[in-house]
Amino acid sequence: MILKSQVEWALHCCAILSGLPEGRYLSTKALAELHGLPKEYLSKALQSLSQAGLVDTTLGPSGGYRLAKSPGQVTFLDIVEAVEGETRTFVCNNIRTNNPCLPDDYCYSGPCAVARIMWEADEAWREKLRSVTLSDLERMLVRETPAKLWKDTFAWVLGRAG
Amino acid sequence: MILKSQVEWALHCCAILSGLPEGRYLSTKALAELHGLPKEYLSKALQSLSQAGLVDTTLGPSGGYRLAKSPGQVTFLDIVEAVEGETRTFVCNNIRTNNPCLPDDYCYSGPCAVARIMWEADEAWREKLRSVTLSDLERMLVRETPAKLWKDTFAWVLGRAG
DNA sequence: GAGAGACTACTCGGATACAGTCTGTCCGAGTAAATCCGG
DNA sequence: CCGGATTTACTCGGACAGACTGTATCCGAGTAGTCTCTC
Numbered sequence: 001m002i003l004k005s006q007v008e009w010a011l012h013c014c015a016i017l018s019g020l021p022e023g024r025y026l027s028t029k030a031l032a033e034l035h036g037l038p039k040e041y042l043s044k045a046l047q048s049l050s051q052a053g054l055v056d057t058t059l060g061p062s063g064g065y066r067l068a069k070s071p072g073q074v075t076f077l078d079i080v081e082a083v084e085g086e087t088r089t090f091v092c093n094n095i096r097t098n099n100p101c102l103p104d105d106y107c108y109s110g111p112c113a114v115a116r117i118m119w120e121a122d123e124a125w126r127e128k129l130r131s132v133t134l135s136d137l138e139r140m141l142v143r144e145t146p147a148k149l150w151k152d153t154f155a156w157v158l159g160r161a162g
Numbered sequence: 163m164i165l166k167s168q169v170e171w172a173l174h175c176c177a178i179l180s181g182l183p184e185g186r187y188l189s190t191k192a193l194a195e196l197h198g199l200p201k202e203y204l205s206k207a208l209q210s211l212s213q214a215g216l217v218d219t220t221l222g223p224s225g226g227y228r229l230a231k232s233p234g235q236v237t238f239l240d241i242v243e244a245v246e247g248e249t250r251t252f253v254c255n256n257i258r259t260n261n262p263c264l265p266d267d268y269c270y271s272g273p274c275a276v277a278r279i280m281w282e283a284d285e286a287w288r289e290k291l292r293s294v295t296l297s298d299l300e301r302m303l304v305r306e307t308p309a310k311l312w313k314d315t316f317a318w319v320l321g322r323a324g
Numbered sequence: 325g326a327g328a329g330a331c332t333a334c335t336c337g338g339a340t341a342c343a344g345t346c347t348g349t350c351c352g353a354g355t356a357a358a359t360c361c362g363g
Numbered sequence: 364c365c366g367g368a369t370t371t372a373c374t375c376g377g378a379c380a381g382a383c384t385g386t387a388t389c390c391g392a393g394t395a396g397t398c399t400c401t402c
Contacts, residue, residue: 003280006385007280012258060396061395062395063395114170117291132279140278222374
């Protein structure tokens with residue numbers, strides 16, 4: 001059970017979009033070059049973000065993506081669920097109903113204990129992701145990235161932002 | 163990102179093995195019939211448990227599986243990792259190193275902020291799974307399963323346990 | 325110089341292809357209990 | 364009745380196949396700026 005690489009891509013792209021000045025858009029092409037990724041396939045991840053309403057998009061030249069909300073309002077969970085889907089990581093197939101000792105008329109009520117525990121773990125994972133926003137991420141990145149590199153990167157980005 | 167169904171199977175099988183009297187073994191065939199699962203494929207999951215050292219096995223007739231430790235010493239995480247592998251659910255491909263603004267001689271130290279956050283969430287998930295043992299599960303199952311069904315099931319199981 | 329039309333650069337969505345994983349089946353090798361057979 | 368050989372029932376492991384998902388590429392449709400051309 002490993003998250004798709006699109007999740008990583010989407011998170012890094014959102015980190016860049018967080019630093020974009022109000023009203024500017026950045027194209028898939030620029031984001032792909034910045035991260036060394038295949039443009040066409042990266043666009044799938046960005047489309048997922050768009051469908052989830054996390055980013056706005058404009059067509060035409062100088063078009064591209066920008067965040068639809070403020071960085072403080074977008075959580076890691078939002079992004080992960082946009083790309084990966086919102087289904088729980090554990091699905092219960094109720095195999096307990098195949099028990100040959102089960103009377104024909106018996107009907108289980110509620111999810112089984114195994115599923116409940118797995119879902120609690122899933123929820124702990126989601127809760128952690130829900131607690132971190134893009135502005136938290138930006139703060140961490142600013143602290144650990146050399147100042148010059150940070151400045152150069154955003155100069156590069158702004159040179160390509162429409 | 164959805165866990166394989168083998169995880170569900172392994173958990174339910176371990177729940178049954180937890181209730182087995184000391185020294186008795188239960189075969190793949192019996193476990194498969196009890197849960198309505200394909201015997202051959204279920205055996206893959208049980209082999210994973212065996213390789214992880216969670217269950218003991220004996221060959222020959224009246225052979226099968228039994229728990230290698232006491233139910234209180236086997237956690238959900240043990241079982242999930244035995245089947246699903248121990249790799250983290252998020253892999254960092256360090257795409258930040260593809261940044262064209264990066265000086266040639268620069269070398270990042272330590273994992274990037276995105277990965278650290280994703281790994282913390284992963285750890286929260288694992289921590290929850292680590293906190294629940296098979297004896298906890300057994301306690302929940304006893305409480306919510308009708309007494310007769312529970313009794314019938316283990317009568318059925320003991321009739322097939324070597 | 326201004327407005328209409330053509331052009332360009334981009335997003336979006338669908339179609340396609342390939343690889344890897346998940347699910348499932350089959351079979352042979354090895355092992356331990358049960359059975360059989362000869363003394 | 365006893366001990367050794369055979370049979371049986373099971374685990375284990377590998378080989379194999381089909382379905383599904385993840386990864387990746389390509390192309391056409393649509394859109395918004397830009398450019399050009401005409402008046």
